[in-house]
Amino acid sequence: MKRAFTAIAVILLAAALQACAARADENIAPRCEITAQHPLPNALWTPVQVADGETGPIKGWLAYWGSSAKPWIRFKLPARATITGMEVMPATFPETGASRFSRPHLVTLEFFTGKNSEKLAFELSDDEQRFQTIEFEPREADEIMITIESVYAGGARISDVTGFQEVRIFTPGPAAPGDGKSAPPRNPDADSLNYDGAGQGAATGTLSSEEKEILDLLRALIEKLERRFLQD
Numbered sequence: 001m002k003r004a005f006t007a008i009a010v011i012l013l014a015a016a017l018q019a020c021a022a023r024a025d026e027n028i029a030p031r032c033e034i035t036a037q038h039p040l041p042n043a044l045w046t047p048v049q050v051a052d053g054e055t056g057p058i059k060g061w062l063a064y065w066g067s068s069a070k071p072w073i074r075f076k077l078p079a080r081a082t083i084t085g086m087e088v089m090p091a092t093f094p095e096t097g098a099s100r101f102s103r104p105h106l107v108t109l110e111f112f113t114g115k116n117s118e119k120l121a122f123e124l125s126d127d128e129q130r131f132q133t134i135e136f137e138p139r140e141a142d143e144i145m146i147t148i149e150s151v152y153a154g155g156a157r158i159s160d161v162t163g164f165q166e167v168r169i170f171t172p173g174p175a176a177p178g179d180g181k182s183a184p185p186r187n188p189d190a191d192s193l194n195y196d197g198a199g200q201g202a203a204t205g206t207l208s209s210e211e212k213e214i215l216d217l218l219r220a221l222i223e224k225l226e227r228r229f230l231q232d
């Protein structure tokens, strides 16, 4: 009995410590100054939207793929900080069908501290529906640049475009008081997209005929806008 009680106490303590650790992580990407490769293939998908906390329609950054320069996006941190990990979600637009754009495959992260820099390479999964965790030993940085070295182009209807819907950059935190931005969970499954529901984070649900009609109209409008911008 005593042994069972001790085991339960240890489990509860471990869970509590894990919860504290999760709370301590702060996503500082929204507070970074963000720049990216120019020109943009679509004026609706801007660099700043890669850290706006939104994963809904158009709320991401797109770049040209296949030109001589590889797509890059750079985050200037508010101040030098220890980076404990990152999460990325490929640019996605499931309302108009899966695999709309090419998905990032091999990426490099370059960490700048003063005049020094260090580059790490990572392979992402061909999964545009959820956040993917990028793990590395904690390291300091003033700026971080992500370069997309290769893509998964299979099935992409606009294969010369790639990007990210959202990027999270974690520091030990805690979050600055009063900034209104709480640290997101670091469980990739916790934030998987589900567009069957009425909005982001909806677990399950079906669309009414009226909602489907609105989505169809939105889809047609977005397709039209995209064609216009891609032509320009």
Ligand SMILES: [Ca+2]
Residues within 6 Å of the ligand: 049, 050, 051, 052, 053, 054, 055, 059, 060, 165, 166
């Ligand atoms: Ca976003």
